[in-house]
Amino acid sequence: MKLLEALAIANKTSTNQADSRTFFLACGFTPLHLLTFLKAHLQLQFPDLKIEIATGVYGDLPGNLQRIPQAAAGAAVVIEWPDLDSRLGIRQLGGWSPKVLPDILDSAASMLTRLEIAIAQISCPVALSLPSLPLPPLAFTAGWQAGGFELQLRERLARFAASIGAHPRVRLLNAQRLDRISAPVGRFDAKSELLTGFPFRQEHADMLAELLAALLRNPLPKKGLITDLDDTLWKGILGEVGVEGVSWDLEQHSQVHGLYQQFLGALADSGVLVGVASKNDPALVAQAFERADLLIPRDRLFPLEVHWSQKSQSVARILKTWHIAADSVIFVDDSPMELAEVQAAHPAIDCRLFPKTDPMAVFALLEDLRDQFGKPALSEEDQIRRDSLRSATVIEQASAADSNTLDDFLRQADALVTLDFRKNSGDTRAFELVNKTNQFNLNGRRYAESEWDCYLRREDTFIATVSYRDKFGPLGKIAVLLGRRPSAQPFLAIDAWVMSCRAFSRRIEHQCLRRLFEEFQAEELVFDFVGTPRNGPLVEFFAAFAPPGPQFRLTKAVFDKACPALSHSVKEIR
Amino acid sequence: MTDEIKPRLVKCFAAVFPGLPETAIPAAAQDTVKEWDSVAAITLVTVIQEEFAMEIDLDELETMTSFARIHEYLHRRLSAT
Numbered sequence: 001m002k003l004l005e006a007l008a009i010a011n012k013t014s015t016n017q018a019d020s021r022t023f024f025l026a027c028g029f030t031p032l033h034l035l036t037f038l039k040a041h042l043q044l045q046f047p048d049l050k051i052e053i054a055t056g057v058y059g060d061l062p063g064n065l066q067r068i069p070q071a072a073a074g075a076a077v078v079i080e081w082p083d084l085d086s087r088l089g090i091r092q093l094g095g096w097s098p099k100v101l102p103d104i105l106d107s108a109a110s111m112l113t114r115l116e117i118a119i120a121q122i123s124c125p126v127a128l129s130l131p132s133l134p135l136p137p138l139a140f141t142a143g144w145q146a147g148g149f150e151l152q153l154r155e156r157l158a159r160f161a162a163s164i165g166a167h168p169r170v171r172l173l174n175a176q177r178l179d180r181i182s183a184p185v186g187r188f189d190a191k192s193e194l195l196t197g198f199p200f201r202q203e204h205a206d207m208l209a210e211l212l213a214a215l216l217r218n219p220l221p222k223k224g225l226i227t228d229l230d231d232t233l234w235k236g237i238l239g240e241v242g243v244e245g246v247s248w249d250l251e252q253h254s255q256v257h258g259l260y261q262q263f264l265g266a267l268a269d270s271g272v273l274v275g276v277a278s279k280n281d282p283a284l285v286a287q288a289f290e291r292a293d294l295l296i297p298r299d300r301l302f303p304l305e306v307h308w309s310q311k312s313q314s315v316a317r318i319l320k321t322w323h324i325a326a327d328s329v330i331f332v333d334d335s336p337m338e339l340a341e342v343q344a345a346h347p348a349i350d351c352r353l354f355p356k357t358d359p360m361a362v363f364a365l366l367e368d369l370r371d372q373f374g375k376p377a378l379s380e381e382d383q384i385r386r387d388s389l390r391s392a393t394v395i396e397q398a399s400a401a402d403s404n405t406l407d408d409f410l411r412q413a414d415a416l417v418t419l420d421f422r423k424n425s426g427d428t429r430a431f432e433l434v435n436k437t438n439q440f441n442l443n444g445r446r447y448a449e450s451e452w453d454c455y456l457r458r459e460d461t462f463i464a465t466v467s468y469r470d471k472f473g474p475l476g477k478i479a480v481l482l483g484r485r486p487s488a489q490p491f492l493a494i495d496a497w498v499m500s501c502r503a504f505s506r507r508i509e510h511q512c513l514r515r516l517f518e519e520f521q522a523e524e525l526v527f528d529f530v531g532t533p534r535n536g537p538l539v540e541f542f543a544a545f546a547p548p549g550p551q552f553r554l555t556k557a558v559f560d561k562a563c564p565a566l567s568h569s570v571k572e573i574r
Numbered sequence: 575m576t577d578e579i580k581p582r583l584v585k586c587f588a589a590v591f592p593g594l595p596e597t598a599i600p601a602a603a604q605d606t607v608k609e610w611d612s613v614a615a616i617t618l619v620t621v622i623q624e625e626f627a628m629e630i631d632l633d634e635l636e637t638m639t640s641f642a643r644i645h646e647y648l649h650r651r652l653s654a655t
Contacts, residue, residue: 004585004586032617
């Protein structure tokens with residue numbers, strides 16, 4: 001992006017958008033064009049918001065970290081070598097004698113400790129960039145030799161990064177990705193640094209800002225991947241070469257398929273749903289999945305749609321089983337024709353060709369898939385999602401039979417619903433659920449992390465994070481209610497209510513409301529309901545009591561009259 | 575040449591000073607535009623470099639204090655090539 005373009009983006013949207021967010025750019029140098037590029041990239045990441053950027057003062061990174069307001073939507077923290085010790089830059093002349101190198105190391109280590117303490121105290125999300133510019137030639141070794149001074153300095157920096165990177169609010173910029181899009185040799189602008197205090201060439205400032213904005217946006221990952229089998233999960237057409245004829249190894253020149261299997265196994269183990277859509281003989285496929293050398297175990301794949309019907313129909317059934325929308329899914333196949341057929345039937349799905357003859361392209365595909373499914377950390381729910389979907393299928397079948405069958409089924413399920421009323425702002429799962437759930441969602445409202453924290457800090461608000469387990473296993477945290485108890489009023493205002501689709505058909509939603517009525521001695525619940533294109537399941541739930549509309553009101557009497565039998569045990573945590 | 579330079583220079587000014595009405599840009603000067611501080615001056619020179627695909631020495635900043643002076647500078651540079 002050119003600077004002119006960045007200014008145009010920032011200026012154009014800043015006059016159109018009403019809802020604003022202020023981010024903070026904390027650095028020790030003059031922010032200059034980095035500020036403009038960051039504003040433009042954040043504006044692109046948040047097109048519905050007016051983006052503002054606040055900055056601190058020159059040469060005082062630790063002070064600037066303390067200047068970040070609590071209400072900031074996020075902070076981009078950019079560390080460069082002179083922030084650790086000004087002798088590591090070119091604007092200060094403190095000496096580069098070998099005698100001072102140990103002192104530089106000590107002072108850099110002290111500064112890193114100081115920065116770590118200051119960053120850990122920031123209350124908003126932090127996108128952190130470590131020094132991206134070259135060290136000046138201050139040590140006595142030749143440039144092609146990594147000398148002791150530089151190695152020790154980088155070791156201290158790496159220890160700092162590993163420590164601060166474990167903090168839940170801090171997201172570290174990946175240096176490998178930055179190296180790919182901004183060549184290290186073209187980053188430093190010595191003239192600009194000396195004249196203005198801004199050390200980056202424009203292109204580097206642009207790339208750095210793009211990655212910082214992506215870190216601050218923290219986009220929701222895709223949820224599921226549907227894969228083809230023949231010439232994709234393995235090399236060969238199963239119906240032609242047989243179970244022992246398909247391969248995924250070096251000897252058969254089919255290692256890329258092994259890599260793909262390995263990658264899908266890793267995705268599945270990190271909570272991504274992986275299903276199969278294959279035009280194939282089901283019996284043969286079942287035999288193929290018996291092979292002990294497969295790198296993704298059969299039980300990691302759910303469901304398997306293996307038959308001779310159109311793949312778009314398979315995809316439709318898989319989406320229904322997963323309870324997720326097409327735009328949360330990637331479909332991978334080696335056939336452009338199959339991809340086109342699926343794309344035509346499911347325009348929102350992201351279709352990717354498996355480039356079976358080009359290892360470099362396969363590597364690039366895996367990198368891209370990692371970006372699409374990447375998440376900052378794994379949760380307990382990531383480990384149990386696939387198994388809980390399997391049990392959901394069983395329960396939905398019981399639910400579809402008749403209400404007596406479901407009553408019996410639930411009575412024998414040994415279900416435990418746990419409502420946790422603690423305001424633990426560090427619980428990223430509750431925040432994540434509210435921001436990614438579409439179907440059982442009161443109003444579709446998404447929260448920025450700073451908004452979430454502000455809401456929970458208010459004394460009149462409450463949160464109920466709901467977990468569930470039964471004899472089929474745990475579902476983990478599957479629902480969240482956010483609400484307020486207006487003073488001296490007999491009602492509760494519910495501002496957000498979401499429940500994972502994995503928890504449908506268990507009457508957990510009924511139990512949640514029953515507990516709210518009882519916990520808060522409320523006579524009425526007032527829901528901030530807004531119909532969205534996707535929240536049909538929530539509408540259906542409300543309709544059992546009364547036609548839903550804005551500020552939907554539900555009295556305890558009406559609820560009790562229409563509520564079906566609830567057989568869960570309930571545990572509350574305060 | 576002059577006619578080609580002016581609208582492109584106006585575009586640069588409009589990007590750096592979005593609050594300045596387009597009709598006021600030809601008369602803009604560092605003394606009269608309060609947003610024209612040192613950061614804006616560097617930004618302006620940078621976008622002019624982009625727009626006109628030329629290198630401008632930052633030492634020239636001191637002389638580039640109004641639309642008219644910058645226009646004159648560009649006219650001189652582009653005429654010489």
